[in-house]
Amino acid sequence: MTVAFAARLVAMVARCSPGWDEAPGVAAQAYAIGERAVELAHTDGRVWEDALIALRDAEAGATEDPRRDFALEQKLEAAAAAPLEIASLGADAAALAAHAAEHGDGTYRADAAAAAALAAGGATAAAHLVRVNLGIRTADPRLARARASEEAAHDVAARLLESHR
Amino acid sequence: MSDAELVRACRAGDPDAWNEVVERYSRYVYAIAVRGFRLSDEDAEDVFQDVFTRIYTRLDSLRDDSALRPWIAQLTRRRCLDAVSARREVPADEVLVDEGSSDLSDVEEAFEVREALATLPDACQEILDRFFTRDQSYKTIADELKIPSGTIASRIARCLSRLRDELDGRNEAPDGSRE
Numbered sequence: 001m002t003v004a005f006a007a008r009l010v011a012m013v014a015r016c017s018p019g020w021d022e023a024p025g026v027a028a029q030a031y032a033i034g035e036r037a038v039e040l041a042h043t044d045g046r047v048w049e050d051a052l053i054a055l056r057d058a059e060a061g062a063t064e065d066p067r068r069d070f071a072l073e074q075k076l077e078a079a080a081a082a083p084l085e086i087a088s089l090g091a092d093a094a095a096l097a098a099h100a101a102e103h104g105d106g107t108y109r110a111d112a113a114a115a116a117a118l119a120a121g122g123a124t125a126a127a128h129l130v131r132v133n134l135g136i137r138t139a140d141p142r143l144a145r146a147r148a149s150e151e152a153a154h155d156v157a158a159r160l161l162e163s164h165r
Numbered sequence: 166m167s168d169a170e171l172v173r174a175c176r177a178g179d180p181d182a183w184n185e186v187v188e189r190y191s192r193y194v195y196a197i198a199v200r201g202f203r204l205s206d207e208d209a210e211d212v213f214q215d216v217f218t219r220i221y222t223r224l225d226s227l228r229d230d231s232a233l234r235p236w237i238a239q240l241t242r243r244r245c246l247d248a249v250s251a252r253r254e255v256p257a258d259e260v261l262v263d264e265g266s267s268d269l270s271d272v273e274e275a276f277e278v279r280e281a282l283a284t285l286p287d288a289c290q291e292i293l294d295r296f297f298t299r300d301q302s303y304k305t306i307a308d309e310l311k312i313p314s315g316t317i318a319s320r321i322a323r324c325l326s327r328l329r330d331e332l333d334g335r336n337e338a339p340d341g342s343r344e
Contacts, residue, residue, distance in 0.1 A: 024325065024326065025324075026318060028325055029321055092302050095314070
């Protein structure tokens with residue numbers, strides 16, 4: 001939801017920049033990112049609930065059950081998919097915010113920087129969930145993807161916030 | 166090939182042109198039936214068969230070759246009303262269906278956008294499809310198309326601007342006469 005909010009803020013900056021010829025196209029991209037983020041947040045909630053039930057079942061089981069453990073692992077893997085995409089959307093929202101900060105109306109450039117900061121926060125939270133859901137598999141390429149999205153969003157946000165001090 | 170050229174080719178008996186009509190309008194007919202009139206898959210399939218049979222047998226009655234799409238829309242709507250009427254067991258002219266519903270206009274709009282999109286350069290079609298249809302991230306698009314990541318948002322914005330110009334041009338053009 002934080003990423004969605006960041007994207008909506010970018011859309012607002014674009015809408016308030018009538019002299020910028022790319023503004024309508026940037027607003028459209030921001031809306032698309034925002035809608036995807038909301039959809040993924042709902043998916044994340046549903047999938048995580050399934051994983052949580054499976055986790056409780058596993059904890060309640062007195063004996064080892066390989067099939068149950070495999071099912072739990074599958075659910076936790078699925079629970080990592082949505083936050084991974086959300087982290088990527090966070091990086092996209094931050095990149096779009098940077099574009100809006102550079103070309104949008106000067107009055108709203110600080111809002112674009114704020115959008116990048118929010119997007120970076122959303123990407124961090126999402127990347128953290130990916131790490132938690134994937135557990136100990138530190139070599140998993142999805143962890144690297146989540147981390148790359150998080151770093152990309154943070155780099156943009158840091159640069160924009162610094163330029164507005 | 167424009168719709169008018171397609172109609173002329175069909176009239177000349179070109180089988181490829183008939184295939185193109187089906188290819189170009191099958192999703193449109195199906196979308197009106199399913200999304201616009203909420204027909205079941207089975208009823209939509211009947212409408213689909215019937216509409217394309219009518220197109221095949223009645224193409225000569227189309228007065229304006231460039232008005233193929235509105236003509237197909239009209240045939241489809243009539244046939245959908247027949248299907249709804251048969252389900253509800255009331256005459257077709259007494260069936261109350263909101264033909265101005267947002268679902269029907271969404272179908273129309275989606276089709277117009279698809280047509281306009283097809284007129285854009287391949288690079289624009291590609292990047293818009295990747296971002297808006299396949300939900301690809303800027304990074305994925307940049308990696309796969311081998312273009313700098315920082316230019317993706319701008320490229321998409323410019324392509325959207327071209328798409329809007331194309332759609333505006335279409336909306337300003339006079340409507341074709343309908344059967």
